[in-house]
Amino acid sequence: MELLEQVLANRILVSGAVGWTVAQVLKTLIHLFFTKKFVVERLVGSGGMPSSHSATVCALTTSAYMVHGIGSTEFAICFFLALIVMYDAIGVRRETGIQAKVLNDLLKVLDDMGSDMPPQDKLKEFVGHTPFQVLVGGILGIALAILICS
Numbered sequence: 001m002e003l004l005e006q007v008l009a010n011r012i013l014v015s016g017a018v019g020w021t022v023a024q025v026l027k028t029l030i031h032l033f034f035t036k037k038f039v040v041e042r043l044v045g046s047g048g049m050p051s052s053h054s055a056t057v058c059a060l061t062t063s064a065y066m067v068h069g070i071g072s073t074e075f076a077i078c079f080f081l082a083l084i085v086m087y088d089a090i091g092v093r094r095e096t097g098i099q100a101k102v103l104n105d106l107l108k109v110l111d112d113m114g115s116d117m118p119p120q121d122k123l124k125e126f127v128g129h130t131p132f133q134v135l136v137g138g139i140l141g142i143a144l145a146i147l148i149c150s
Contacts, residue, residue: 012063012074015148019059019141023052026140051129051137053089057082058141059148066149086138089129 007013028042030049042048061078068074129137 011067011149012060015059015063015141015145016056018148019055019144020052022144023050023055023137023140026050027052047129049133049136050140051086051089051134053085054082054129054134054137055141055144057085058138059145060141062142062145063149066145082138086134089134090131 024043027048027050028039031042032038046053057078061075061082064072064074064078
C-alpha cells in the first residue's frame with residue numbers, strides 16, 4: 001500500500017498518466033462520434049485526435065516545471081523529450097501513415113486487377129498526427145498538469 005501511496009503522491013507521474021488516459025478516452029469518443037463505431041484499439045492505439053503522446057509529454061513538462069522549476073534537470077529533460085516526441089508525431093510517424101494509406105490503396109488496385117500476389121495484411125494508417133492534433137494534445141496535457149499540480 002505504501003508503494004501505491006508514493007506513486008499517487010508523485011504529481012509528475014500522475015500528470016503524465018492522466019494526460020495519456022484522458023487523451024486516449026477522448027480519442028475513442030471522438031472516433032465513435034464521427035464513425036458511429038466503437039473501436040477498442042482507439043483506447044490504446046496511436047494516431048488520431050487528440051495526440052496522447054503530446055498530452056503525456058506536455059503534462060510531464062508542465063508538472064516538472066511546477067514542481068521543480070524551470071531551472072531543474074527534470075524540467076530540462078521533459079522539455080526536450082516533449083520537443084522530440086511532438087516533432088516525431090508530426091513528421092516521421094505522420095509520413096508513415098500517409099505511405100501506409102498509399103500502399104493499402106495500391107494493394108487493393110492490384111487485388112481488383114486479379115493479381116496473384118499473396119494476400120497482405122492491411123498496413124496501419126493511424127500512426128502519426130496532424131499539427132492540430134498535436135497542438136490539442138499539448139494543450140490538454142498542460143491543462144491537466146495545471147489542475148493536478150495546483
